[in-house]
Amino acid sequence: MNPLILSITILSLGLGTMMTFIASHWLLIWVGLEINTMAIIPLMIYQHHPRATEATTKYFLTQATASALLLFAGTMNAWLTGQWNITEIINPVSATLLSIALALKIGLAPLHFWLPEVLQGLNLLTGLILSTWQKLAPFAIMLQLYPLLNPTLLMIMGILSIIIGGWGGLNQTQLRKILAYSSIAHIGWMVIILHYSPNLTLLNLIIYIIMTSSLFLLLNMNNTTKINSIAISSTKSPLLTIMTMLTLLSLGGLPPLTGFMPKWLILQEMTKQNLSIPATIMALTALLSLFFYLRLCYSITLTLSPNPTTSSTSWRTKTFQPNLPLTSTTSLSLLLLPLTPMILSLAT
Numbered sequence: 574m575n576p577l578i579l580s581i582t583i584l585s586l587g588l589g590t591m592m593t594f595i596a597s598h599w600l601l602i603w604v605g606l607e608i609n610t611m612a613i614i615p616l617m618i619y620q621h622h623p624r625a626t627e628a629t630t631k632y633f634l635t636q637a638t639a640s641a642l643l644l645f646a647g648t649m650n651a652w653l654t655g656q657w658n659i660t661e662i663i664n665p666v667s668a669t670l671l672s673i674a675l676a677l678k679i680g681l682a683p684l685h686f687w688l689p690e691v692l693q694g695l696n697l698l699t700g701l702i703l704s705t706w707q708k709l710a711p712f713a714i715m716l717q718l719y720p721l722l723n724p725t726l727l728m729i730m731g732i733l734s735i736i737i738g739g740w741g742g743l744n745q746t747q748l749r750k751i752l753a754y755s756s757i758a759h760i761g762w763m764v765i766i767l768h769y770s771p772n773l774t775l776l777n778l779i780i781y782i783i784m785t786s787s788l789f790l791l792l793n794m795n796n797t798t799k800i801n802s803i804a805i806s807s808t809k810s811p812l813l814t815i816m817t818m819l820t821l822l823s824l825g826g827l828p829p830l831t832g833f834m835p836k837w838l839i840l841q842e843m844t845k846q847n848l849s850i851p852a853t854i855m856a857l858t859a860l861l862s863l864f865f866y867l868r869l870c871y872s873i874t875l876t877l878s879p880n881p882t883t884s885s886t887s888w889r890t891k892t893f894q895p896n897l898p899l900t901s902t903t904s905l906s907l908l909l910l911p912l913t914p915m916i917l918s919l920a921t
Contacts, residue, residue: 585612599647628694734761739861
């Protein structure tokens with residue numbers, strides 16, 4: 574891609590997200606989300622592959638539908654209340670439409686159908702942007718409006734997301750689809766606790782972005798997109814293989830890794846709110862996600878490719894990929910659990 578076009582695209586991504594962060598007017602928020610959507614489309618379709626074209630078309634139609642719903646919600650709210658400020662008064666119907674529009678934008682169940690197919694048609698770096706950066710703007714709106722949203726609707730969609738995210742990833746062999754269902758499940762955890770503790774939602778979002786960035790960068794370093802191809806990664810780089818396995822376990826929420834922190838704190842907060850039944854369902858359903866993470870760990874560490882390695886050893890070849898983002902995100906995704914008290918004191 575032309576460096577000038579790439580720079581404009583990246584700057585537009587940042588501009589759209591920042592505009593959504595600072596805006597409190599319905600139209601400005603809608604414009605920010607539209608800039609964000611339009612900026613990632615050139616990155617998605619850059620491959621000129623039929624799968625990339627299909628993924629881009631699906632993403633564009635889905636995001637256009639969500640933006641139309643959001644604009645309709647804002648217009649209806651201005652018509653009924655007489656003001657465009659999103660933080661003042663929101664009609665219940667407008668709040669419900671806004672929740673549906675944002676759920677469609679981030680891939681929250683039952684409006685998740687587009688995310689696995691879109692992510693499957695992208696390369697790993699564009700999929701990283703879609704899974705992390707594109708979640709920031711919708712969650713910024715949710716964090717501003719959480720007292721006005723319907724907690725029952727958020728609870729239902731969150732539990733559905735955790736169930737579908739765990740169940741849908743069980744029979745997948747494509748790593749990008751597995752990461753898409755992992756994203757759906759993690760979003761469910763964030764949305765469920767949003768009404769009761771928005772600080773935990775923000776903490777969960779930050780940790781999810783760190784862990785997902787680490788895993789995408791590790792897979793991109795190994796150039797693997799399938800379970801079959803990840804099985805030979807141990808012959809390429811044993812250290813990267815170990816880091817990939819630990820990052821997967823962290824995404825599954827196993828102690829003493831970082832991914833255990835948000836699940837532990839969310840279940841604790843839900844117990845304090847006398848929501849023991851949803852908390853039990855969430856804890857049990859998290860085992861589904863943990864199963865396919867363990868399946869990936871088994872494929873990475875305990876299996877070897879049946880084909881002999883006849884080419885020159887790939888770990889001797891130099892890589893030109895930047896190592897600082899990979900090392901920093903991997904370290905944070907594995908070692909933050911002992912800092913939980915300090916992080917909680919900063920969050921509160």
